[in-house]
Amino acid sequence: MTQPLPPAIHRRDYRQPDYWIRRVALEFDLEPHVTRVKARLEIEPNAGTAADAPLHLDGENLVLLAVHLDGRPLADGEYSLTDRGLTITKPPAGFFVLQTEVRIDPAGNTQLSGLYQSSGVYCTQCEAEGFRRITYFADRPDVMAVYRVTIRADRKACPVLLSNGNLAEEGALPDGRHYAVWEDPFPKPSYLFALVAGDLGCNEDSFVTRSGRNVRLRIFVEHGKEGRTTYAMDALKRSMRWDETRFGLEYDLDLFNIVAVSDFNMGAMENKSLNIFNDKYILADQETATDADFAGIESVVAHEYFHNWTGDRITCRDWFQLSLKEGLTVFRDQEFSADMRSRPVTRIRDVRALRARQFREDAGPLAHPVRPDSYIAIDNFYTATVYEKGAEVIRMMHTLLGEDGFQKGMRFYVERHDGTAATCDDFAAAMADANGADLSQFRLWYSQAGTPELEIEGRYDAGEGSYHLTVRQSCPPTPGQPDKAPMHIPFAIGLLDGQGRDIPLRLEGEADTAKPGRLLQLTTPNQTFRFVNLPQPKALSLNRGFSAPVLVHVRQDGAERAFLMAHDSDPFARWEAGQQFATDLLLQRVTEIQAGKPADAAYDPAFIDAIGQILHDDGLEPAFAAEAVALPDEDYIADRMAVVDVDAIHAARRALRRQVAAAHRVTFETLYEASRESGPYSPDAAPAGRRALKNAALSYLSALAESDVALLERIAGQYKAADNMTDRMAALRLLADLDGPERQAAFDDFEARFRDDALVMDKWFALQAVSSRPDTLQRVQALLAHPGFSMQKPNKVRALIGSFTANALRYHAADGSGYAFHADRILQLDPVNPQVAARLLAPLGRWKRFDAGRQARMKAELQRILTAPKLSTDVYEIASKSLAD
Ligand code: TRP
Ligand code: ZN
Numbered sequence: 034m035t036q037p038l039p040p041a042i043h044r045r046d047y048r049q050p051d052y053w054i055r056r057v058a059l060e061f062d063l064e065p066h067v068t069r070v071k072a073r074l075e076i077e078p079n080a081g082t083a084a085d086a087p088l089h090l091d092g093e094n095l096v097l098l099a100v101h102l103d104g105r106p107l108a109d110g111e112y113s114l115t116d117r118g119l120t121i122t123k124p125p126a127g128f129f130v131l132q133t134e135v136r137i138d139p140a141g142n143t144q145l146s147g148l149y150q151s152s153g154v155y156c157t158q159c160e161a162e163g164f165r166r167i168t169y170f171a172d173r174p175d176v177m178a179v180y181r182v183t184i185r186a187d188r189k190a191c192p193v194l195l196s197n198g199n200l201a202e203e204g205a206l207p208d209g210r211h212y213a214v215w216e217d218p219f220p221k222p223s224y225l226f227a228l229v230a231g232d233l234g235c236n237e238d239s240f241v242t243r244s245g246r247n248v249r250l251r252i253f254v255e256h257g258k259e260g261r262t263t264y265a266m267d268a269l270k271r272s273m274r275w276d277e278t279r280f281g282l283e284y285d286l287d288l289f290n291i292v293a294v295s296d297f298n299m300g301a302m303e304n305k306s307l308n309i310f311n312d313k314y315i316l317a318d319q320e321t322a323t324d325a326d327f328a329g330i331e332s333v334v335a336h337e338y339f340h341n342w343t344g345d346r347i348t349c350r351d352w353f354q355l356s357l358k359e360g361l362t363v364f365r366d367q368e369f370s371a372d373m374r375s376r377p378v379t380r381i382r383d384v385r386a387l388r389a390r391q392f393r394e395d396a397g398p399l400a401h402p403v404r405p406d407s408y409i410a411i412d413n414f415y416t417a418t419v420y421e422k423g424a425e426v427i428r429m430m431h432t433l434l435g436e437d438g439f440q441k442g443m444r445f446y447v448e449r450h451d452g453t454a455a456t457c458d459d460f461a462a463a464m465a466d467a468n469g470a471d472l473s474q475f476r477l478w479y480s481q482a483g484t485p486e487l488e489i490e491g492r493y494d495a496g497e498g499s500y501h502l503t504v505r506q507s508c509p510p511t512p513g514q515p516d517k518a519p520m521h522i523p524f525a526i527g528l529l530d531g532q533g534r535d536i537p538l539r540l541e542g543e544a545d546t547a548k549p550g551r552l553l554q555l556t557t558p559n560q561t562f563r564f565v566n567l568p569q570p571k572a573l574s575l576n577r578g579f580s581a582p583v584l585v586h587v588r589q590d591g592a593e594r595a596f597l598m599a600h601d602s603d604p605f606a607r608w609e610a611g612q613q614f615a616t617d618l619l620l621q622r623v624t625e626i627q628a629g630k631p632a633d634a635a636y637d638p639a640f641i642d643a644i645g646q647i648l649h650d651d652g653l654e655p656a657f658a659a660e661a662v663a664l665p666d667e668d669y670i671a672d673r674m675a676v677v678d679v680d681a682i683h684a685a686r687r688a689l690r691r692q693v694a695a696a697h698r699v700t701f702e703t704l705y706e707a708s709r710e711s712g713p714y715s716p717d718a719a720p721a722g723r724r725a726l727k728n729a730a731l732s733y734l735s736a737l738a739e740s741d742v743a744l745l746e747r748i749a750g751q752y753k754a755a756d757n758m759t760d761r762m763a764a765l766r767l768l769a770d771l772d773g774p775e776r777q778a779a780f781d782d783f784e785a786r787f788r789d790d791a792l793v794m795d796k797w798f799a800l801q802a803v804s805s806r807p808d809t810l811q812r813v814q815a816l817l818a819h820p821g822f823s824m825q826k827p828n829k830v831r832a833l834i835g836s837f838t839a840n841a842l843r844y845h846a847a848d849g850s851g852y853a854f855h856a857d858r859i860l861q862l863d864p865v866n867p868q869v870a871a872r873l874l875a876p877l878g879r880w881k882r883f884d885a886g887r888q889a890r891m892k893a894e895l896q897r898i899l900t901a902p903k904l905s906t907d908v909y910e911i912a913s914k915s916l917a918d
Contacts, residue, residue, distance in 0.1 A: 039409050039410075039906045039909065039910070040409075041407045041408065041409050042407060042408055042409070042411075043406065043407045044351070044353040044404070044405070044406050044407065045406070047350070047351050047353070049079055049175065050079060050171055050173065050175065050176055051078060051079055051082040051083075051086045051087075051088065052076050052077065052078055052079060052082065052086075052088050052124070052171065053076065053077055053078075053079055053176060054074050054075065054076050054170070054171055054176050054178045055075050055076075055077065055178055055179070055220075056074070056075035056178055056179050056181075057072065057073070057074055057075075057170075057178045057179070057180045057181070058072070058073040058180075058181045058182075058183075059071070059072055059073075059168065059180065059181070059182045059183065060072075060182075060183040060185070061148075061182070061183065061184045061185065061186075061228065061230075062185050062186075063139070063155055063184065063185065063186040063187075063191065063230055065139060065140035065150060066138050066139075066140050066141060067136060067138070068136070068137050068138070068139050068148065069098070069134060069135070069136055070134070070135050070136075070137060070167055070168045071132065071133070071134045072131075072132065072133050072134075072135075072168040072169065072170070073130060073131075073132045074130065074131045074132075074133075074170070074178075075128070075130055075178075076088070076124070076128070076129055076130070076131055077127065077128045077129075078124075078126070078127070084126055085123050086124075087120050087121060087122055087123065087124070088120065088121040088124045088131075089118055089119075089120045089171075090118050090119045090120070090121075090131075090169040090170055090171060091117065091118045091162070091165035091169070091170060091171065091172040091173075092117070092118040092119050092135070092165050092168070092169040092170075093116070093117065093118075093147075093165050093166050094137065094138075094147070094166050095135040095136070095137060095165075095166070095167075095168070095169065096135060096136040096137070097114060097119065097133065097134075097135055097169075098134040098135060098136055099132070099133065099134040100112060100119070100131070100132070100133050100134075101131070101132040101133075102121065102124070102125070102129060102130070102131055102132075103125070103129050103130055104130070104132075107121070110122070111123070118165070118169065119133070119169045133168065133169050135168055135169065137166070137167065139155055142166075143825055143865045143866055144166075144865075144866050144867065144868065145158055145296055145297065145298045145827065145866060145868070145869075146158055146159075146162075146163040146166060146298065146412075146868065147159070147163045147164070147165075147166025147167050148166070148167050148228065149296075151294040151295055151296035151297070152255065152294070152295055152296070153190070153231060153232070154229065154230070154231030154232070154233065154292075154294060155186075155191065155228065155229065155230040155231055156227075156228070156229050156231075156292065156294050156309055157226065157227050157228045157229070157304075157309070158297070158298060158302060158309065159223060159224045159225070159226050159227070159304070160224040160225075160302060161224055161352055161411045161412060161415075162224075162411060162412075163224070164223035164224060164226055165223075167226075170223050171223075172223050172224075173222070173223075173351065174222040174223075174224055174348050174349045174350065174351065174352065174454055175222070175350050175351065175454040176222060176223070177220040177221055177222050177348070177452075177453075177454065178220055178221070178223075179217065179218065179219075179220050180196075180197060180198070180215075180216070180217045180221070180226060181201070181214065181215070181216050181217075182196040182197070182214070182215045182216075182217075182226075182228065183212060183213075183214045184196060184212060184213050184214075184215070184228060184230055185206060185210055185211070185212040186210060186211070186212075186230050187209055187210055188205075188209055188210060188211040189209060189232075190231070190232065191230040191231050191232065192232055193229065193230065193231055193232065193233045193235075193253060194211070194212070194213035194229075194230050195213075195215070195227075195228065195229040195230070195253075195290055195292065195307055196213075196215035196217075196226075196227060196228045196229075196307065197215060197217040197221070197225070197226065197227055197304060197305045197306050197307050198215050198216050198217025198218060198219070198286065198305065198306055199215065199216055199217070199218070199286065199287065199288070200213060200214070200215055200288075201214045201215065201216045202214040217305055217306070218286075219285070219305060219345070219346070219452075220452065221305050221345065221348070222348050222454065225303070225304050225305045225345055225348070226304065227302070227304030227305075227307040227309060229253070229292045229307065229309065232256070233253040233254060233255065233256070233292065234253070234254055234255065234256040234257065234258065234259045235251050235252065235253045235254075235259065236251070236252045236254070236259045236262040236263070236266055237249070237250065237251050238250045238251075238266050238270070240269075240270050240273050240274075240284070240289075242273070242277065242283045242284055243277045243283060244283060246283070246284065246287065247287070248273075248284055248286070248287060248288060248289055249287060249288040249289070250266065250269060250270070250288075250289050250290075251288070251289075251290050251291070252265055252266055252269075252290075252291045252292075252293070252315065253290065253291065253292040253293065254292075254293045254312065254315065254316065255293075255295075255312075258293075258312075258316055260318065261315075261316040261317055261318050261321070262293075262315055262316065263318075264317045264318075264322075264327055264330060264331075264716060265291070265314075265315045265316075265317070265330050265334050268330060268331040268334040268335060269289075269291070269334050269338060271331075271335075271369075271373065272334060272335040272338040272339065272369060273338065275335075275369050275372065275373075276338070276339060276342070276365075279368070279369075279372070280342075280365070280440070280443060281440070281443075281444065282341075282342045282447070284341065285341070285346070286306050288306060289306055289308075289338075290306060290307045290308070291307075291308045291309075291310060291315065291334075291337075292307070292308070292309050292310065293310045293311075293312035293314075293315035293316060294309060294310070294311070294312060295311075295312050295791055295792070295826070295828065296825070296826055296827065296828075297309070297310070297311035297312075297827065297828075298827055298866070298868050298869055299311065299415065300313075300314055300333050300336075301314050301333050301334075301336070301337045302337070303336075303337045303338075303340030303341070303344050303345060305341070305345050306341075308337045308338070310333070310334075310337070311827075311828065312792060313326075313329075313792055313795070313828060314329060314330050314333040314334070315330065315334075316792060317330055317716070319714045319716070319756070319757045319758070320756075320757065320758060321758055321787075321790060321792065321793050322716075322758055323758050323759040323762050323796075324716060324721035324724060324725065324759045325759075326758070327716040327721070328370070328374070328721070331369075331370060331373065332366045332367075332369070332370050333366075335365075335366045335369045335370070336362055336363065336365075336366040339362050339365045339366060339369070340358065340362050342447065343358055343361045343362045343365065344358035344359075344362060346447075346451055346452065347446070347447065347450045347451060347452075347453065347454075347455055348453075348454045348455070349454060349455070349456075350454040350455060350456050351454075352408070352411045352414070353404055353405055353406070353408075354404065354455070354456045354457050355411075355414060355415070355419050356403045356404055356419045356420075356423035356426075356457060356479070357455060357456060357457045357459075357460055359415075359419055359420045359423055360403065360419065360420065360422070360423020360424045360425075360426055360427050361423070361424075361427050361460070363420050363421060363423065363424035364423075364424040364427040364428055364431070367379065367383055367424060367428075373718070374718035375654055375656055375657065375718060375722070377604035377605060377608075377657055378654070378656045378657050378660060378718075378722070380578060380579060380605050381604075381605060381608050381657075381660045382660070383421075384579045384605070386421065387417070387421045387422070387425065387582060388669065388672075389666075389668060389669070390417035390421065391416075391417035391418055391421045391422045391582070392484050392582075392584070392672065393417075393668075393672060393879075394416060394417050394418055394875075395418065395422070395482060395483055395484045395511070396483075396484065396509075396672065397875075397878050397879055397881075398512060398878050398881075398914055398915050398916075398917055399416075399875065399878055399911065399914055399915065400418075400482045400483060400511035400512060401414070401416070401418055401482050401511075401512075402418070402479060402480050402481060402482045402514075403418055403419060403422050403423045403426055403457075403478060403479050404457045404479040404480060405419075406480075406513070408910075409906055409909070409910040410871070410905075410906045410907040410910050412868045412871070412907055413871055413872075413907055413910055413911060418482070422582055425581075425582040426478045426479065429475070429478070429522075429523050429580070429581060430442070430461075430464055430472070430475070432523045432525075432552065432580055433470070433472075433475070433523050434464065434468050434470060438467075438468045438470070439464070441467045441468060442463055442464035442465075442467040442468055444467070445463045445464075445466065445467035446459075446460055446463035446464070446467075449463055450463070457479050458476070458479075461475070461476050461479070472521075474519075474520070474521040474556060475520075475521040477518060477520050477521070478520060478521075481508065481514065481517055481518070481520065482511040482512075482514055483508045483509050483510070483511040483514070483517060484508070484509075484582065484583060484584055485506055485507070485508045485517075485520055485522065485581075485583045485584070486506070486507050486508065486509070486583065486584045486585075486586060487504055487505065487506050487522075487524070487555070487583050487584070487585050487586065488504070488505040488506075488507075488586050488587075489502070489503070489504055489505075489573075489575060489585060489586065489587040490502075490503045490587075490588075491503075491573045491587075493569050493570060495569060497565075498565065498566055498567060498568070499541070499563055499564060499565045499566075499567070500528060500563070500564040500567060500570060501561055501562070501563050501564075502526070502553075502561065502562045502563075502564070502573075503559070503560070503561045503562075504524070504553070504555055504559075504560050504561075504562070505558060505559050506519055506520065506522065506555055506557075506558055506559075506583075507558065508520070512914070512917065519555075519556060519557050519558050520555075520556075521554065521555070521556050522554075522555035522556075522581045522583060523552055523553075523554065523555075523580050523581055524552070524553045524554075524555050524575075524576060524580055524581055524583075525550065525551070525552050525553075525576065525577035525578055525580035525603075526550070526551055526553060526573070526574060526575055526576075526577065527549065527550040527551070527573075527574040527577060527601075527602065527603065527606075528564070528567070528570035528572070528573060528574070529570060529571050529572040529573075529574060529596070529597070529600055529601065529602075530568060530570060530571055531571045532600075533571075533596065533599065533600025533601075534549075534600075534602075535549030535550055535602050536549065536567050536568065536570055537549050537567075538550070538551050538564045538567065539564060539565055539566060539567075540562060540563065540564060540565070541563040541564070541565045547566070547567075549602070550574075550577065550602070550603070552580065571593075571596060572589075572593045572596045572597050572600075572601075573587070573589070573593070574597055574601050574602075574603060574606045574610075575587060575606065576606070576609070577601075577603035577605060577606045578603060578605045578606075579605055579609075589613070591614060591617070591618075591637050591639045591640060592639060594610045594611070594613055594614035594617075594643075595610075595614065595639045595640065595642070595643040597610035598610045598611045598614065598643045598646070598647065598661070599643065599646050604657060607661070608657070608660055608661050611643065611644075611647075611661050611662075612665050612669075614640050614643065615640065615664050615665055615689070616665050616669070616670060616673060618636055618637060618640055618689065619664075619665070619670050619682070619685045619686055619689060620670065620673060620674070622634075622636070622681075622685035622688070622689070623670070623674070623678060623681040623682055623685050626678075626681040626684055626685060627678060627681055632681075632684035632685055632687070632688045633688040633691070633692075634688075635692070636688070636689055636692050641692060641693055641696045641697075644662050644693050644697065645696065645697055645700065647661045647662055648662065648697060648700050648701075648704065649700070654719075654722055655708065655722040655723045655725065655726035656718065656721065656722025656725050656726070657722075658726050658729075659722065659725035659726040659728075659729040660725075662693075662729055662733075663729060664686060664689060664690060664693075667679070667682050667683060667686060667841040667842070668839075668841055670682045670685075670686070671841060671882070674882075675882075676882065676883065676884055677845075677882050677883055677884075678884075679841050679842050679845045680842070682841070683805070683841070683842050687736070690733065690736040691736045691737065693733060693736075694733040694734060694736040694737050695737060697733070698734070698737065701730040701731075701733050701734050702730075702734065704726065704727070704730045705727055705730040705731055705734065708723045708724075708726055708727040708730075709727065710723065710724070714756060714757045721759070724757075724759050724760065724763075727760075728759070728760070728763035731747070731748060731751065731763060731764070731767065732763070732767060734747070734748075735748055735767040735770075735771065738767075738771055739771070739772070745771060745773055745775055746775070748764050748767050748768060748771070748775070749764070749768065749775040749778070749779060751763070751764040752764035752765055752768065752779045752782075753779075753782075758793075758796075761783075762796060762800075764779070765779055765780070765783060765796075765800055766800055766803075768780075769800045769801065769803070769804040769806075770804055770805045770806065780797065780800075780801070783797050784797060788821070791821065791826075791828070791829075792828070794821045794832075795828050795829065795831075795832035796832070798816060798819075798821075798822065798829065798832040798833040798836070799832040799833070799836040801813065801816060801833075802816075802832070802833050802834075802836035802837040802840060803836050803837075803839065803840050804840075804843075805840075805842050805843070807843075809837070809840060809843040810837070810843055810846065810850055810851060810854060813833060813834075813837050813854070814854065816833055817833070824861060824862055824865055824866075825865060825866070827866065827869045830858075830862065830866075830869055830873065831869075831873075834855070834858050834873060835873055837851070837854075837855075838851075838855055838873070838876040839876070844876065845883070845887060847886060847887065849887070849890030849891075849893075849894075852877065852887075852890050852891050852894045853890075853894060855873075855876070855877065855894065856877070856894035856895075856897055856898055858873070859873060859874055859898055859908065860897075860898060860901055863901075863904060863905050863908050864903070864905075867905030867906070867907040867908055868907055870905065870907065870908050871905070871907035871908045871910070871911045874898075874908060874911045874912060874915070875911065875915075877891050877894055877895050877912075877915055878895075878911070878914070878915030879891075880892055880895075880915075892916060895912050895915055895916045896916070898912045899912050899913060899916065
């Protein structure tokens with residue numbers, strides 16, 4: 034190791050701070066490279082703090098210009114300074130005032146944490162530990178203070194000056210400068226502080242809360258892009274109304290501002306009354322955004338707004354509790370989307386994403402509990418586990434308590450903890466206490482990592498007329514957790530009769546009347562449920578609605594899966610049956626390919642027929658049908674294999690696509706023609722669903738395009754004729770994998786059209802990086818030099834490099850060229866933006882799942898990264914954990 038190990042922080046070491054900071058006054062004099070920040074902190078010792086306890090304030094990359102205590106400059110021996118912060122050696126016994134002045138360099142801040150500039154606009158990102166890059170402070174979420182912020186800047190460069198709370202004062206200053214003073218009445222932790230200054234356009238609207246408060250809503254964007262904020266504004270108003278009606282939670286200030294910037298490490302940030310967004314999650318119109326982009330905007334706008342209660346009013350005691358706000362807020366935004374759109378389709382998409390990101394994380398070297406026990410860099414823990422699995426944990430509580438019980442628990446949680454910094458245990462306790470429920474075993478979901486696995490066996494006893502369902506649960510070891518205790522798992526099931534109807538179910542010894550579908554409580558390693566008095570079932574439906582984030586192993590033949598695909602009353606389970614049927618077939622074919630058999634032997638006609646039935650079922654909503662006919666992606670199949678074979682998976686899936694396409698060609702063509710819209714474009718869920726089905730049909734047809742020029746021309750034709758980005762992108766995505774002059778022509782056309790639109794160009798970069806064509810890596814290499822690409826811009830990095838690492842086939846090229854390219858980019862990016870570099874690194878950590886050759890190459894790249902001089906803590910943590918056996 035070339036450098037000392039950064040220390041890990043442990044959850045068990047939490048203790049309250051020695052000092053509270055109750056009131057903060059900040060003054061900013063903004064200049065691109067020399068910004069001055071004055072801070073006046075009102076401080077008092079915590080009860081029980083020893084009289085001579087030193088006061089440590091965090092600070093990074095700050096130049097200290099002055100420090101005063103109760104108005105008196107501190108002498109050399111009265112404080113000490115390191116590159117991690119400022120320590121006041123012996124503060125006074127009671128209340129005191131500390132004043133500091135520092136110099137910072139926003140224009141030179143490429144990490145995008147703290148105060149930085151994005152296209153000339155000053156903005157901040159303080160979560161998790163960015164505030165210490167602005168001023169010296171107790172930068173931890175349990176220190177909550179009231180802020181007054183004065184911003185001074187050049188009026189021409191920065192006509193807009195914003196911070197949290199209410200505008201208290203503004204006015205002119207000499208030398209063409211001006212100022213604004215903002216006051217936030219709500220105490221908040223430093224990570225929720227925000228400041229924006231720049232020359233921005235604005236879309237203004239208003240919202241009247243249910244108790245009659247008139248709230249001014251503004252969305253600030255680059256001049257000229259105001260017209261692209263209509264959908265985001267609409268989503269904001271719908272979020273505000275929904276939180277009132279579904280959760281009884283109302284907005285608490287007279288204004289709410291959103292600012293969209295183009296350079297941002299994550300999606301968006303919930304700073305009190307001043308949300309800052311990656312512009313990807315604000316800007317949209319028919320020509321530039323896809324239906325998926327619109328849906329993403331709706332959910333992220335809602336997510337950040339919902340944080341006002343679950344995050345801002347009630348925040349986290351320490352960063353181990355991150356899921357307290359994130360899991361809960363993701364659950365809330367998922368429910369919002371489900372209420373706004375199709376509930377089943379929303380659930381299917383959420384589960385797809387959970388499996389692709391969280392199950393994968395849980396199965397690898399970076400697995401950690403929803404409430405982690407230790408970290409080196411907290412920024413590395415904004416993970417799918419904390420967010421998405423955290424949301425599943427909340428959802429399971431909702432399932433166990435019901436909507437009424439859950440809302441009762443929420444009201445109690447808010448009442449008990451409003452204005453404080455709380456823990457995950459506090460939340461679970463509020464839910465349990467409000468409902469008189471016992472969630473003690475359930476809480477293991479917070480502490481145990483790994484995806485639980487269920488082995489299921491069902492048996493009908495014809496003599497008794499009973500059905501025996503045996504469920505064995507287990508959870509694989511994860512780093513630091515070799516042995517797992519059984520979990521409390523809410524498991525929804527049903528049994529279907531020969532007509533596909535739900536059989537009413539009654540458990541042995543139960544007085545209740547029989548009910549169609551049951552929620553089983555799994556609590557021990559091995560349980561048998563005995564249902565009595567029922568006819569022979571035809572099919573067993575499991576984990577309905579995905580009631581628990583678990584892996585289900587059950588032996589079901591194609592006939593049973595096809596029957597569930599056609600009849601299950603639970604739409605999620607219906608979709609799932611198709612996914613599992615296809616997965617079985619693909620895994621089987623992979624084994625055959627490895628045994629030297631051809632990839633394109635005929636697949637089970639029962640599956641192909643079942644897809645046909647879905648296509649002909651007029652009762653299905655198109656968005657659901659589009660999900661139901663989509664084959665599981667290559668990564669999903671890879672995750673089911675002990676040793677991944679990317680080439681065989683690709684060949685097997687390609688053959689199945691072709692066979693489905695060939696069998697239903699006429700149906701796909703009819704469907705394609707029938708679902709072409711004639712009216713004006715609308716991003717709403719229903720027309721978006723019709724486009725999804727139409728483009729699913731086109732995607733199947735493209736599987737036949739290599740031998741059929743007419744189909745290739747149809748795809749190219751859709752690209753050219755498209756009046757919206759959804760159709761344009763769908764066609765371009767298909768062309769990206771195909772041969773012929775149409776492909777290059779379309780990419781050139783796209784570039785010519787959108788060259789000046791950075792956000793749209795992200796799509797152009799991404800589609801070239803995910804192409805299955807053999808020259809993809811060379812293409813990606815070449816695009817690094819494209820004028821639109823920059824390592825300083827996280828959206829570009831994710832579009833080009835992130836997309837390439839998600840290209841199962843080309844990233845995992847057997848010669849290791851994909852891995853070497855990846856590691857080179859990490860090393861190049863780390864000094865620029867360590868947060869983004871670390872997040873980009875995860876794919877290399879999957880080495881254990883590959884053959885010896887690929888394993889060796891992936892590990893060698895991780896080694897190479899680790900031995901680089903001056904590695905960031907962020908990248909160090911991910912690389913070293915990824916390499917551990
Ligand atoms: N709290 C933000 C959210 O979930 C996440 C976030 C935004 C973030 N920016 C960040 C996390 C920077 C870490 C670093 O909405
Ligand atoms: Zn969040």
